[in-house]
Amino acid sequence: MSNSYLTDQPEHVVWEYSPAPESRSIVHLQPSYGLFIGGSFVEPVDGNTYRTENPATEEVLAEIAAAGLGDVDRAVEAAGRAQKTVWGPMPGAERAKYLFRIARIIQERSRELAVLESLDNGKPIRESRDVDVPLAAAHFFYYAGWADKLEHAGFGPHPSPIGVAGQVIPWNFPLMMAAWKLAPALAAGNTCVLKPATTTPLTALLLAEIIQQADLPPGVVNVLTGAGSVAGAALVAHPGIDKVAFTGSTEVGKDLQRALAGKGKHLTLELGGKAANIVFEDAALDQAIEGIVNGIFFNQGEVCCAGSRLLVQESIADAVVERLKSRLSTLRVGDPLDKNTDLGAINNADQLEKIRSLVEEGEAEGAVRWSPSCALPEHGYWFPPTVFTNVSPSQSIAREEIFGPVLSVLTFRTPEEAVAKANNTTYGLSAGVWTEKGSRILWMAQHLRAGVVWANTFNRFDPTSPFGGYRESGFGREGGRHGLAAYLDV
Amino acid sequence: MDSEAMTTVPGRSGPPGWLELQRTSRPLGGAVAAGSSAVGEVLAEVGRSEADLRRFLHGLPGVDQVGAEARAASLATRSIKTSSKLWALEMAVRMIDLTTLEGADTAGKVMSLCAKARRPDPADAAVPPVAAVCIYPDLVPVAKRALAGSGVAVASVATAFPSGRASIAVKLADVRDAVAGGADEIDMVIDRGAFLSGRYGLVLEEVQAVKEACGQAHLKVILETGELVTYDNVRRASYLAMVGGADFIKTSTGKVSPAATLPVALVMLEAVRDFAEITGAFVGVKVAGGIRSAKDALRYLVVVNETVGEAWLDPSLFRFGASSLLNDLLMQRSKQLSGAYAGREDFSFE
Numbered sequence: 001m002s003n004s005y006l007t008d009q010p011e012h013v014v015w016e017y018s019p020a021p022e023s024r025s026i027v028h029l030q031p032s033y034g035l036f037i038g039g040s041f042v043e044p045v046d047g048n049t050y051r052t053e054n055p056a057t058e059e060v061l062a063e064i065a066a067a068g069l070g071d072v073d074r075a076v077e078a079a080g081r082a083q084k085t086v087w088g089p090m091p092g093a094e095r096a097k098y099l100f101r102i103a104r105i106i107q108e109r110s111r112e113l114a115v116l117e118s119l120d121n122g123k124p125i126r127e128s129r130d131v132d133v134p135l136a137a138a139h140f141f142y143y144a145g146w147a148d149k150l151e152h153a154g155f156g157p158h159p160s161p162i163g164v165a166g167q168v169i170p171w172n173f174p175l176m177m178a179a180w181k182l183a184p185a186l187a188a189g190n191t192c193v194l195k196p197a198t199t200t201p202l203t204a205l206l207l208a209e210i211i212q213q214a215d216l217p218p219g220v221v222n223v224l225t226g227a228g229s230v231a232g233a234a235l236v237a238h239p240g241i242d243k244v245a246f247t248g249s250t251e252v253g254k255d256l257q258r259a260l261a262g263k264g265k266h267l268t269l270e271l272g273g274k275a276a277n278i279v280f281e282d283a284a285l286d287q288a289i290e291g292i293v294n295g296i297f298f299n300q301g302e303v304c305c306a307g308s309r310l311l312v313q314e315s316i317a318d319a320v321v322e323r324l325k326s327r328l329s330t331l332r333v334g335d336p337l338d339k340n341t342d343l344g345a346i347n348n349a350d351q352l353e354k355i356r357s358l359v360e361e362g363e364a365e366g367a368v369r370w371s372p373s374c375a376l377p378e379h380g381y382w383f384p385p386t387v388f389t390n391v392s393p394s395q396s397i398a399r400e401e402i403f404g405p406v407l408s409v410l411t412f413r414t415p416e417e418a419v420a421k422a423n424n425t426t427y428g429l430s431a432g433v434w435t436e437k438g439s440r441i442l443w444m445a446q447h448l449r450a451g452v453v454w455a456n457t458f459n460r461f462d463p464t465s466p467f468g469g470y471r472e473s474g475f476g477r478e479g480g481r482h483g484l485a486a487y488l489d490v
Numbered sequence: 491m492d493s494e495a496m497t498t499v500p501g502r503s504g505p506p507g508w509l510e511l512q513r514t515s516r517p518l519g520g521a522v523a524a525g526s527s528a529v530g531e532v533l534a535e536v537g538r539s540e541a542d543l544r545r546f547l548h549g550l551p552g553v554d555q556v557g558a559e560a561r562a563a564s565l566a567t568r569s570i571k572t573s574s575k576l577w578a579l580e581m582a583v584r585m586i587d588l589t590t591l592e593g594a595d596t597a598g599k600v601m602s603l604c605a606k607a608r609r610p611d612p613a614d615a616a617v618p619p620v621a622a623v624c625i626y627p628d629l630v631p632v633a634k635r636a637l638a639g640s641g642v643a644v645a646s647v648a649t650a651f652p653s654g655r656a657s658i659a660v661k662l663a664d665v666r667d668a669v670a671g672g673a674d675e676i677d678m679v680i681d682r683g684a685f686l687s688g689r690y691g692l693v694l695e696e697v698q699a700v701k702e703a704c705g706q707a708h709l710k711v712i713l714e715t716g717e718l719v720t721y722d723n724v725r726r727a728s729y730l731a732m733v734g735g736a737d738f739i740k741t742s743t744g745k746v747s748p749a750a751t752l753p754v755a756l757v758m759l760e761a762v763r764d765f766a767e768i769t770g771a772f773v774g775v776k777v778a779g780g781i782r783s784a785k786d787a788l789r790y791l792v793v794v795n796e797t798v799g800e801a802w803l804d805p806s807l808f809r810f811g812a813s814s815l816l817n818d819l820l821m822q823r824s825k826q827l828s829g830a831y832a833g834r835e836d837f838s839f840e
Contacts (some may be wrong), residue, residue, distance in 0.1 A: 015574055015803060017568055017570055017571060017574075018570055018575075284551055284554035284557060286551070287554035287556075287557025287561070288554075290557055330796055339569060456556070457556065457557065
């Protein structure tokens, strides 16, 4: 170094971040959990159970009830009764009070919810603490405000609830998805039977406990844990269900739509995606790099709207890829409960297998695979952050949803080409545009066929903003005033 | 389109743009002092004319305010391992430019500041001395005598600090006076008026002239980011200072609010990182004003580590301009060692 007068320097010590784990002790895990039907926790009729595990360690967390057909009958019946006798007739202002109460209890018990979410899902505590739980509370607060103002929501003077909603949600944002589904349904006067994902039932069950604590009338919300092929399929097909809301894979979504065709049930679907994150040469480069990282590595890439295809203008492609690689070398992969962790565990073994096989396919098809050197824990389900370059639009890693921490880099030369490539997908959930030019942002947003277009940011969610897709990404919107339409007979 | 392409003479007509520099950049590692011939070669063309300079500065990638602030906020949540923390606290002590810049400064005040700088904790000789004391030019000889043999450098503000509103002749006289008095480091201010009215060439020339007047003394260039306001301006001013030959770029005078902030430091560190990639020269960063707690200081060190890497975790490349920060660092350090907080009175008033 040039400042030679500073000579007496002590020995250099390597700079290390402390494993700063959030304490597990805040969560009181029970050895086994029942189904939440009619306001109380009950044993399943058939007595079937399964185990839920911590994907970061493969340690079993609890025994979970597996709902059967008899349980679905009971839950739908309880919900139907509650809708007709209590919740439907209740004035909106009264329903609002319950929703506000749920929102406040979520905030009060936020640390507990965050730790439990990270345990059961594998996501970093930084994300469950700063994103999942606050957004879940925000959704309840937001829709609580609508409950007594439905006649002013633009759906006619006397909008009425649909009835009983059967809601099936995925494992990537277990609590947040439950909130996205329950809050608008309840605000509009519907009652709900919620089927959380098989691998992530715990926060939905804690939410059921919170619902008990909020004194919600029995039967207004019911939670059925168990397999999608049994409880999920029986729930959506049940004649007592008036409205089906599903978030999950496109494959299941298609099956569902076929099964429900002609049944007269209302349906909304929020399915997969293969979003393009488009970086122009005039973008704010350092922030674009952060946005690319957040776009694909947030929640280990297990996000339906993840920016899994990076479209970068050819003139800056080398600079962007180089910087991206050096930034990825600073990502911290490991213990989800460590507050410094950026990338947690993949939620389940099946998903890890799917990621692995798609990545192998990408390599076989000639794309160049790169990961920073990072030690992965021995137990649990882990996948390193991965970047593919030399990707062409015809390869499977550029077309299929991987749902993991895997980014495919493609290039473009002109805005027209960027739009054409971005739209060249069967999906249409989200997209990102990075440019300092405001007019180009507006032009791109007009031409991109995606439900959400983020400008100079990515993966930002807000309860006031409608979220949903085009084409194979589904239909219907969640969030905002538009989110009410899915739960009103309009 | 075509006619535009026609005017581009094969070879090259204009100065290199930022992207072009990135492409021809040298690998990191070979530290070269700023102002050396290697840097000169690459950047000579940039400052060839006012128009070239402007084209270069406006060709730098922009900074998105929301994104930069979000990144800084997210880095602020990192926590450091206990063993690293003690190291980091001592490092922060060694990075301090212990500062007094008041109209009421006297020889007595400066001498007590120097005593504190040599031996920050009278009760514990293991505490390293700070990097430098930072004072007004007329007090440089006092500090120089008080610090003789200590290894602590004397830094002097100059160039009509803090406003910089004086003729170049006065500014250079100010610098020469401080250097003649024995200053090891000069903290100059840029002409923010010239910068904000787009006269970048003037700013660059002043930095270059001051650099020359510094002779052997190291030059820190104060951008006064609180008056530049936008992060785009901060990035451009950072490049101007570095191209002009700055050894350090510094956030603020401490006389304008806001002074140093985490996102401003982030943007400056990114500029320093990119400059090193282009030229191979390592330029230091000094954050000054408003950093009072050890916790704040460690947050800055996290940003340094994550943005430019461990090489910059050294007093030769990162400094804190502060006064009250020192005692909090000492207090946290003794807490790390003893497990209990000492009282405020256990640490000396400088």
